[in-house]
Amino acid sequence: MTLLKLSNLSDLAAALQAQGYRVVAPIQDDAVVRLRSWRPGDTVRIAALPVNSPKDFLFPRCEAIGRYVLDRDGFTSEDLPARAEKTVLLGIRPCDVAALAGLDSVFAWGYPDKFYGERRAATTIVSLVCPSADDDCFCTSVGGAPDSTVGADAMLRLCNGGTAMTFASMTEKGKALDAVFGQFSSPGEAAVDPVAEVPVLFNSEVVTDWCSKSFESTVWRTLGLACLGCGACAFMCPACHCFDIQDESTDAQVDRLRNWDSCGFSQFTLHASGHNPRPDQPARWRQRMMHKFRYFKERFGRVACTGCGRCGRLCPTGMAISDVCREIARAEEVR
Amino acid sequence: MTTTETVKDTAGDVFQPRLVAFVCNWCTYAGADLTGTSRLAYAPHVRVLKLPCTGRIDPLFVLKAFEGGADGVLISGCHPGDCHYSSGNYHARRRWAVFRRLLSLTGIDERRLQFSWVSAAEGQKFADLVNRITDEVRAAGPFDPSNPARRLPWK
Amino acid sequence: MEIATKLRADAAALLGDGRVKLVIGYAARGARRVPVFISEAPKVEVLMWDATCRQNLAAYLSKPDLKTLRPVAIVASPPVMRSLVVLASEAQIEDGSVVILGLDESGYHGILDLGKTVELLNAVCKGQGLDREILGRLEQIRGMSPQERAAFWASEFAKCTRCYACRAACPACYCARCIVEKNVPQWISTAAAAHGNFAWNIIRAFHVAGRCTSCGACQAACPQGIPLMLLNVGVTESVETEFGIRAGFDPDAKPAIGSYSLEDKEDFIR
Numbered sequence: 203m204t205l206l207k208l209s210n211l212s213d214l215a216a217a218l219q220a221q222g223y224r225v226v227a228p229i230q231d232d233a234v235v236r237l238r239s240w241r242p243g244d245t246v247r248i249a250a251l252p253v254n255s256p257k258d259f260l261f262p263r264c265e266a267i268g269r270y271v272l273d274r275d276g277f278t279s280e281d282l283p284a285r286a287e288k289t290v291l292l293g294i295r296p297c298d299v300a301a302l303a304g305l306d307s308v309f310a311w312g313y314p315d316k317f318y319g320e321r322r323a324a325t326t327i328v329s330l331v332c333p334s335a336d337d338d339c340f341c342t343s344v345g346g347a348p349d350s351t352v353g354a355d356a357m358l359r360l361c362n363g364g365t366a367m368t369f370a371s372m373t374e375k376g377k378a379l380d381a382v383f384g385q386f387s388s389p390g391e392a393a394v395d396p397v398a399e400v401p402v403l404f405n406s407e408v409v410t411d412w413c414s415k416s417f418e419s420t421v422w423r424t425l426g427l428a429c430l431g432c433g434a435c436a437f438m439c440p441a442c443h444c445f446d447i448q449d450e451s452t453d454a455q456v457d458r459l460r461n462w463d464s465c466g467f468s469q470f471t472l473h474a475s476g477h478n479p480r481p482d483q484p485a486r487w488r489q490r491m492m493h494k495f496r497y498f499k500e501r502f503g504r505v506a507c508t509g510c511g512r513c514g515r516l517c518p519t520g521m522a523i524s525d526v527c528r529e530i531a532r533a534e535e536v537r
Numbered sequence: 538m539t540t541t542e543t544v545k546d547t548a549g550d551v552f553q554p555r556l557v558a559f560v561c562n563w564c565t566y567a568g569a570d571l572t573g574t575s576r577l578a579y580a581p582h583v584r585v586l587k588l589p590c591t592g593r594i595d596p597l598f599v600l601k602a603f604e605g606g607a608d609g610v611l612i613s614g615c616h617p618g619d620c621h622y623s624s625g626n627y628h629a630r631r632r633w634a635v636f637r638r639l640l641s642l643t644g645i646d647e648r649r650l651q652f653s654w655v656s657a658a659e660g661q662k663f664a665d666l667v668n669r670i671t672d673e674v675r676a677a678g679p680f681d682p683s684n685p686a687r688r689l690p691w692k
Numbered sequence: 693m694e695i696a697t698k699l700r701a702d703a704a705a706l707l708g709d710g711r712v713k714l715v716i717g718y719a720a721r722g723a724r725r726v727p728v729f730i731s732e733a734p735k736v737e738v739l740m741w742d743a744t745c746r747q748n749l750a751a752y753l754s755k756p757d758l759k760t761l762r763p764v765a766i767v768a769s770p771p772v773m774r775s776l777v778v779l780a781s782e783a784q785i786e787d788g789s790v791v792i793l794g795l796d797e798s799g800y801h802g803i804l805d806l807g808k809t810v811e812l813l814n815a816v817c818k819g820q821g822l823d824r825e826i827l828g829r830l831e832q833i834r835g836m837s838p839q840e841r842a843a844f845w846a847s848e849f850a851k852c853t854r855c856y857a858c859r860a861a862c863p864a865c866y867c868a869r870c871i872v873e874k875n876v877p878q879w880i881s882t883a884a885a886a887h888g889n890f891a892w893n894i895i896r897a898f899h900v901a902g903r904c905t906s907c908g909a910c911q912a913a914c915p916q917g918i919p920l921m922l923l924n925v926g927v928t929e930s931v932e933t934e935f936g937i938r939a940g941f942d943p944d945a946k947p948a949i950g951s952y953s954l955e956d957k958e959d960f961i962r
Contacts, residue, residue: 631956
């Protein structure tokens with residue numbers, strides 16, 4: 203086998219940068235591992251699950267998508283480019299890769315979103331077979347797997363107790379990286395590290411089914427009480443994609459911005475009339491579950507949840523979607 | 538070299554700071570009017586914003602000023618005991634004591650946020666104050682565009 | 693665990709005889725500590741408490757969905773107790789509508805009313821200073837040049853995604869409409885970029901000045917690990933130094949920033 207030593211990762215990143223790629227990888231940032239653009243001197247932690255997801259690089263937190271420039275006689279509307287950069291996403295887990303497929307569907311639905319689309323086209327995904335999982339992971343409950351290659355342009359696999367990796371390209375984009383990965387790899391003996399074990403916690407079909415007939419259920423009230431209504435889950439979720447359009451102006455111009463939004467925010471569905479069809483947190487929590495497990499499934503054929511577990515890890519009140527799904531599935535089985 | 542002399546320089550190399558002054562209507566604004574009617578010249582780089590009372594000044598105004606391009610901010614009102622609304626300046630004083638430390642902690646040079654009491658009779662004080670503050674902010678230099686308080690144009 | 697047994701017994705009794713409609717406490721879910729809302733006496737068995745219960749349950753008292761469920765019992769460690777005192781001083785808790793199940797690392801303190809809670813706090817916590825490690829870090833930051841400070845905070849605030857988990861987790865943040873949600877005019881940019889993030893984090897810290905009890909729930913809630921306690925303790929320190937006020941020990945105290953003294957210092961005013 204040809205193996206890439208983990209100690210060569212910084213050199214690999216530098217070489218990819220030299221080829222004109224923006225290199226995004228899990229990087230040690232003080233106490234936290236974050237997926238971000240690699241800079242010389244950064245420590246790549248390829249085997250660590252980053253706190254954020256790759257959607258940051260295809261669908262950023264905020265960006266200008268339009269502009270009006272004001273002048274004496276009126277205004278001119280300016281078309282803004284997509285600002286896509288040739289990018290390699292390095293070490294992305296199969297759950298995060300699967301979530302991108304959902305974003306692909308949404309941003310091409312009805313109206314091709316060039317801001318997402320051009321970035322996506324310029325991005326090469328190098329996925330990593332999961333070497334480890336924790337109690338919050340549940341990809342296997344939502345149609346995924348820790349060694350799934352679906353959606354990836356190339357796969358990395360850890361070997362020899364996590365000290366080396368193999369690289370295998372699968373698509374044209376992936377093959378374009380063969381040379382540079384080959385440059386930092388050498389032949390060697392390798393024992394492939396075992397794939398992480400992710401036990402199935404629930405049947406998502408059962409959850410979808412229950413959601414389809416439980417809009418009026420009083421269970422939502424109990425389920426939604428602990429929710430504080432922040433955006434931590436939605437913003438860190440690799441599959442969430444709701445956004446808000448805001449115009450910000452100076453004397454000279456108006457910038458039309460697209461910012462992340464969360465269905466958990468109290469004003470998410472507040473109408474200009476003052477009416478809010480989701481007036482309380484249980485209604486908003488219901489929306490979160492419904493969107494992911496019912497509406498998205500109905501429209502795009504997949505649930506908008508890939509079992510990455512971030513919501514459970516990051517929620518200030520520990521509301522993991524997997525816990526909710528297990529409760530629903532358990533209640534259904536009892537019934 | 539007094540500030541008024543420096544002001545006579547045309548474009549040149551001298552950095553001219555942009556100052557925003559939030560002042561109360563009854564004391565400092567009237568005091569500034571007196572400065573003018575007394576024909577006292579002072580550094581012209583300040584934009585004066587009139588409010589009914591310093592008690593109305595929200596810390597957000599200061600943030601907006603720095604966002605929008607100010608190099609320095611002055612807040613000025615009635616002396617304690619003279620507030621037209623009795624206690625507005627007392628509330629303001631308490632607010633600023635905390636806010637100025639917070640802004641300093643987060644990276645805005647203390648010379649850039651200044652406070653004063655200027656009464657309606659203190660025309661000379663207003664001129665001297667603006668001149669001195671202009672010098673101090675000039676010495677602090679242009680507000681760093683990489684400071685997170687500054688609003689940058691959207692790309 | 694002794695705390696848990698007594699806590700459950702009291703909670704069951706309160707629910708059983710109708711003294712409260714709801715008990716808000718913590719339950720264990722693996723290594724996680726999650727809030728629970730119990731309205732039936734038999735369900736109190738899940739109640740527990742240990743030092744890893746970091747969320748401030750007082751935050752739930754202002755949530756519209758729970759506001760009308762009174763009387764309510766709430767499991768409270770000293771930071772939560774102090775938050776309850778602050779809420780009482782701001783007229784957010786009606787007299788007698790909240791029953792406190794007091795506890796801390798030394799044990800369970802029983803069913804308390806506001807008066808007994810204040811006594812306990814003054815006996816146990818009044819003498820404790822602010823976190824020394826945080827104060828040390830603040831010293832360090834203040835020793836930097838303004839440019840270095842700006843660069844430090846620029847890199848911290850760059851992580852902010854404006855999820856408002858800090859606000860949601862804080863019992864002092866109970867405005868029905870937060871300043872960021874006001875758009876006529878839009879005072880604080882809602883975009884997660886430098887100036888908006890700066891304004892949000894500064895104003896959030898300022899709006900809890902004199903009201904923050906250093907419970908740390910905001911920093912624990914932040915998914916990006918931003919050191920929010922540096923800002924909160926910095927502001928709390930200013931309030932203590934300038935006015936000698938510390939939040940959460942007197943339910944009749946006037947709000948620090950909303951009141952004034954004729955003797956307030958003005959050495960910084962020309």
